[in-house]
Amino acid sequence: MQGVEFIYFPQPNVDYSKCEKWVTACGRPTTGKHAFVVKNVNRNTYICTKHFVGGKGPTAEYPDPIPAVVSNAELEAFKRRKRRKSSSSGDSTFDSSVPTTDNRYGYIVAKAALYSEADLDKSIHNMVGHALTKAVEETGHPYLEDSNTPHRSVSYETIVEAYRYFTQLPEVTSASIRAEENENIISVQSMWSQRDIDRKEKTSFGRTYVLDAAKNVVVSCSSPQEINNQVWNVASPSGKYRAILRKQKDKKGDDKQYLEIWNAVQKVKTINVEGLEKHGKIISDDGHFGSFQWSRAEGHVLYVAEKKRPKASSFFDSKPFSESTESKEKETARGDEFLYYQNWGEQITEQSSTVLCVMDVETGTVSVLESVPENVSPGQAVWAPDDAGVVFIGWIHEPYRLGLKHCVQRRSFVYHLDIQKNKIEKISEDGRAVRFPRFSPDDRWLVYLDTLDSGPHNMCSRLMMCEWERRHDGLKPILDIVNSAKEEEFPGLFTWSVPVHTWLSDSIHLVLNTFWGSRSEVVVVNTQTKSVVRVRPDLASWSSTVLDIHGNHVVIGCSSPNQAPYLIFGTLVPSDLGSSQWLRLDNKSEVITSFEWQIIQHSPSSDRVHPKYGNLDYESILYLPKGSSVNGSKPPLILFPHGGPHSVCDGSFAFQPAVYCHCGFAVLLVNFRGSLGFGQDSILSILGRIGDQDVKDCKSAADEVIEKGLADGTKVVVCGGSHGGFLATHLIGQYPDYFKAACARNPVTNLTSMVGTTDIISWVFTEVGETFSYDTQVDATILSKMWDASPVRCIKQVKTPVLLQVGLKDLRVPPSQSLEYWKMLKANGVPVRCLTYPDSNHPLSEVEVEADGLINSILWFCQHLTSQ
Numbered sequence: 001m002q003g004v005e006f007i008y009f010p011q012p013n014v015d016y017s018k019c020e021k022w023v024t025a026c027g028r029p030t031t032g033k034h035a036f037v038v039k040n041v042n043r044n045t046y047i048c049t050k051h052f053v054g055g056k057g058p059t060a061e062y063p064d065p066i067p068a069v070v071s072n073a074e075l076e077a078f079k080r081r082k083r084r085k086s087s088s089s090g091d092s093t094f095d096s097s098v099p100t101t102d103n104r105y106g107y108i109v110a111k112a113a114l115y116s117e118a119d120l121d122k123s124i125h126n127m128v129g130h131a132l133t134k135a136v137e138e139t140g141h142p143y144l145e146d147s148n149t150p151h152r153s154v155s156y157e158t159i160v161e162a163y164r165y166f167t168q169l170p171e172v173t174s175a176s177i178r179a180e181e182n183e184n185i186i187s188v189q190s191m192w193s194q195r196d197i198d199r200k201e202k203t204s205f206g207r208t209y210v211l212d213a214a215k216n217v218v219v220s221c222s223s224p225q226e227i228n229n230q231v232w233n234v235a236s237p238s239g240k241y242r243a244i245l246r247k248q249k250d251k252k253g254d255d256k257q258y259l260e261i262w263n264a265v266q267k268v269k270t271i272n273v274e275g276l277e278k279h280g281k282i283i284s285d286d287g288h289f290g291s292f293q294w295s296r297a298e299g300h301v302l303y304v305a306e307k308k309r310p311k312a313s314s315f316f317d318s319k320p321f322s323e324s325t326e327s328k329e330k331e332t333a334r335g336d337e338f339l340y341y342q343n344w345g346e347q348i349t350e351q352s353s354t355v356l357c358v359m360d361v362e363t364g365t366v367s368v369l370e371s372v373p374e375n376v377s378p379g380q381a382v383w384a385p386d387d388a389g390v391v392f393i394g395w396i397h398e399p400y401r402l403g404l405k406h407c408v409q410r411r412s413f414v415y416h417l418d419i420q421k422n423k424i425e426k427i428s429e430d431g432r433a434v435r436f437p438r439f440s441p442d443d444r445w446l447v448y449l450d451t452l453d454s455g456p457h458n459m460c461s462r463l464m465m466c467e468w469e470r471r472h473d474g475l476k477p478i479l480d481i482v483n484s485a486k487e488e489e490f491p492g493l494f495t496w497s498v499p500v501h502t503w504l505s506d507s508i509h510l511v512l513n514t515f516w517g518s519r520s521e522v523v524v525v526n527t528q529t530k531s532v533v534r535v536r537p538d539l540a541s542w543s544s545t546v547l548d549i550h551g552n553h554v555v556i557g558c559s560s561p562n563q564a565p566y567l568i569f570g571t572l573v574p575s576d577l578g579s580s581q582w583l584r585l586d587n588k589s590e591v592i593t594s595f596e597w598q599i600i601q602h603s604p605s606s607d608r609v610h611p612k613y614g615n616l617d618y619e620s621i622l623y624l625p626k627g628s629s630v631n632g633s634k635p636p637l638i639l640f641p642h643g644g645p646h647s648v649c650d651g652s653f654a655f656q657p658a659v660y661c662h663c664g665f666a667v668l669l670v671n672f673r674g675s676l677g678f679g680q681d682s683i684l685s686i687l688g689r690i691g692d693q694d695v696k697d698c699k700s701a702a703d704e705v706i707e708k709g710l711a712d713g714t715k716v717v718v719c720g721g722s723h724g725g726f727l728a729t730h731l732i733g734q735y736p737d738y739f740k741a742a743c744a745r746n747p748v749t750n751l752t753s754m755v756g757t758t759d760i761i762s763w764v765f766t767e768v769g770e771t772f773s774y775d776t777q778v779d780a781t782i783l784s785k786m787w788d789a790s791p792v793r794c795i796k797q798v799k800t801p802v803l804l805q806v807g808l809k810d811l812r813v814p815p816s817q818s819l820e821y822w823k824m825l826k827a828n829g830v831p832v833r834c835l836t837y838p839d840s841n842h843p844l845s846e847v848e849v850e851a852d853g854l855i856n857s858i859l860w861f862c863q864h865l866t867s868q
């Protein structure tokens with residue numbers, strides 16, 4: 001043919017997705033005797049130039065072929081769409097209009113020219129939906145054919161499919177046990193959360209199981225029911241009533257709260273709590289301030305709300321000044337329109353000063369408990385014995401508030417407020433930070449957790465106890481700080497929460513959750529012998545979390561890296577835990593068979609042993625695509641350190657590494673020294689050493705995996721958020737030739753500029769080994785320590801392409817940290833792409849944002865792994 005030349009195909013082992021694109025474009029049959037698919041491509045496979053726009057072969061603008069059958073009109077339409085696309089702001093990853101001309105990942109380009117947009121829309125949706133469903137139906141798991149070739153670039157559709165699949169697996173959020181009058185009949189009400197990509201929101205649904213505890217069988221199980229507007233749903237002690245706090249939009253679209261009381265057959269009353277104008281919004285189950293509890297006599301409900309603010313008015317309000325001065329409060333509100341109310345920081349911006357409130361269920365009236373000291377924000381309130389008062393945690397908010405999210409060490413006290421005598425007393429010790437007061441079923445004992453009120457933002461807790469009637473005689477630690485522990489020994493109590501009901505019926509044993517190495521464990525603590533025993537029923541998988549306790553019955557949520565969450569129910573025998581009885585509540589929970597995982601133990605090399613704390617071992621969790629060792633092919637590796645740094649990867653099901661691994665990557669989650677669950681020495685060992693000890697722990701964990709032949713050392717990328725983003729940006733600066741790409745989500749990049757802008761200034765001081773107090777100022781010496789610990793210190797060495805993902809409302813790691821880093825990379829000519837999410841804060845966890853971030857990170861990794 002005149003003027004026609006032949007162009008060799010890209011080889012699949014060099015650039016799989018490009019090869020796949022060309023195979024699609026040449027339009028030969030993909031099934032049957034003459035099937036032409038990627039695996040048939042070899043060095044002699046070619047395509048003629050007429051398949052390219054312009055007919056002369058690849059150009060910079062049109063590097064890939066399009067089907068030869070397109071008409072001129074279709075070709076013009078294709079070009080127009082391409083022009084429109086490149087000037088538009090870009091599609092959402094889940095837009096129903098498929099990105100027809102994405103020239104970075106132009107897999108779909110060819111099909112776009114063949115179908116109308118509407119057809120295309122349908123065909124892609126069907127393709128994505130059906131491929132996965134079919135794979136699941138046929139094999140019982142979502143192991144798709146193309147995740148079998150892990151070291152190649154994955155297609156856009158595989159990623160989206162995997163994303164949809166893994167994110168629609170529900171996560172259990174809470175469960176409560178109730179015994180019927182016949183004590184053997186138990187009902188377990190569970191709440192679950194599920195991402196709905198199409199509605200772009202997380203939905204909640206409830207499911208109730210009815211069990212016969214004597215026969216150890218599930219008698220019935222309700223079908224899931226979507227429940228989206230319940231803030232609290234709490235049964236009264238007898239189980240006869242429920243108090244439900246519901247949020248609902250009014251006609252103007254503002255959120256309103258209604259408190260409802262239900263009996264066994266119907267709603268008894270609804271109280272418009274806001275209409276009473278006693279307080280601001282009632283606080284939800286936020287893990288900090290929120291609590292919602294029936295009194296023992298079932299006549300009252302205790303809750304925590306935001307304090308009512310005086311109505312502020314302008315100096316120029318048309319109402320005459322004298323008319324608005326009926327009370328001192330109203331007088332002072334004039335001119336207060338712009339008064340600054342400090343909040344409790346990242347994700348707790350709705351709370352400034354809180355109040356304790358008691359609702360009389362009979363009359364529907366609310367009393368705000370007035371005797372809480374002015375400098376205290378109360379929360380986590382429980383009724384004291386005989387309903388005569390309340391016990392609560394009070395956080396000191398003077399001289400100013402420091403962010404509370406993820407920070408257990410904020411100065412606080414356990415208080416007791418005697419309602420009748422209107423008298424308040426401090427129960428806990430000075431210099432401590434306290435959480436989660438819980439009375440034993442016989443009301444004799446009070447326990448709570450405590451740590452130091454300074455230092456790292458999470459650490460080993462003590463479990464404190466007092467005999468209520470003799471509380472003035474002193475408190476005793478039931479569990480003390482554990483500095484270090486040998487293998488299999490209890491490493492100390494590390495937890496973010498304690499169940500509302502945490503005691504067994506004997507008022508001697510407690511059931512708690514704790515991180516124990518790279519695992520969430522349920523433990524039973526004997527308060528008399530101070531022993532700690534793990535509860536590990538055969539039915540449980542790797543990580544377990546106790547959700548509720550009733551008598552000696554417990555409900556536990558279980559999961560593992562490749563097993564979606566499910567529930568088990570148990571009846572504990574405290575004196576002989578081994579003879580406890582267990583029952584699985586869900587008969588179906590996905591075991592994902594497209595990947596495997598393992599725990600890897602690491603011992604730091606002699607040059608990395610800590611001078612004070614000695615040889616502290618650490619661990620990582622490695623996800624490996626199944627079949628990745630077949631034919632000697634090794635998968636690319638994503639090094640994925642967690643944030644914090646005082647946090648942990650606990651081996652619970654997590655969709656991010658699951659999606660990465662399903663797309664063919666090995667994923668290494670590193671619990672470097674400083675992580676929770678490895679003793680207090682490990683936590684303390686990192687202070688003053690961030691940016692060095694943690695960086696080396698991560699790098700050498702990756703080296704070990706590569707040396708073992710489990711991943712391809714020439715194809716390593718790194719990703720992480722927050723302190724994990726700090727590590728990602730440090731790693732590419734300190735090891736410029738090691739990583740092919742990086743993705744950093746809200747990373748800490750420069751401590752010297754963050755110290756004045758984050759909601760937790762204390763973090764910056766503590767992590768560089770300095771002591772923080774509220775009036776501490778930075779000086780040149782401290783600033784230079786902060787600089788030395790910052791990723792920007794080694795920005796000149798960075799060559800690795802970086803994808804930044806930034807929440808513009810992040811108060812913890814302000815967006816300026818990423819944008820500062822972005823400018824420097826631009827100036828140094830390093831490839832960088834920055835995604836900014838206008839309404840997101842630190843976790844970037846909104847459904848749409850989370851999806852966009854994860855899929856973009858995979859595309860970024862593929863692009864830079866295949867472009868070498």
Ligand SMILES: CSCC[C@H](NC=O)C(=O)N[C@@H](C)C(=O)O
Pocket residue numbers: 405406457642643644645647721722723724748758760763764812813842843
């Ligand atoms: C000054 S912020 C430091 C990083 C941040 N630490 C605590 O909040 C962080 O890493 N957060 C983690 C827990 C995260 O959000 O994943």
